Amino acid sequence: MRYADDFVVMVAGTKAHSEAIRGQVSEVLSPMGLRLSEEKTSVVHLDEGFTFLGFRIQRQQQKGSSKRYVYTWPSDKALTSVKHKVKTIARQTTNVTLGTLLRRINQVLRGWTAYFQHGVSSHTFHYLSHYVWWLVGRWLRKKHRRANRKQLRRRYQVDRWLWADPTENVRLYLAASREVTRYRFRGERIPTPWAEYAARQLA
Secondary structure: OOOOOOOOOOOOOOHHHHHHHHHHHHHHHHHHOOOOOOOOOOOOOOOOOEEEOOEEEEEEEOOOOOOEEEEEEEOHHHHHHHHHHHHHHHHHOOOOOHHHHHHHHHHHHHHHHHHHOOOOOHHHHHHHHHHHHHHHHHHHHHHOOOOOHHHHHHHHEEOOOEEEEOOOOEEOOOHHHOOOOOOOOOHHHOOOHHHHHHHHHHO
């Protein structure tokens, strides 16, 4: 059995239609012992946009075109969260090797970018790459207080600028290197118990 406690209901109609369906949803959830959270439940227009599971979802006009599309990209809250995680790792201690630090940061970045790779995330990934590069550079300056920037670059940079620990063969994972692929709807191919339930009700 699969459960979902977060969901979005899309309505082709007016706000009044949406409010009516909201009441119907409450009636469906009630026999299951569930109820809608008043704090988390809202009715918004798609042009206004909303945040769902870390994504910002909004319909906007395509640049250089009169066409309008629904775009999804990492929300500001999600970006702030991953920046905080990486910053916390870098603040813990400078008594570890750069390789240890990079492995911890890379684990966070790989997981975060894998989750958001199916949205319009390229700009965010590039920004995050720059932020983390700067953060690691600041960590190295604290660890090696007597070394200047030129010495740090010579010791810890590869490919002209990428931070790496050559002794442990570990490089900083670049969020911008994650391939962004738009999500393909496959809901109709995912089996659910609701189709069978509906068939029994009609029989």
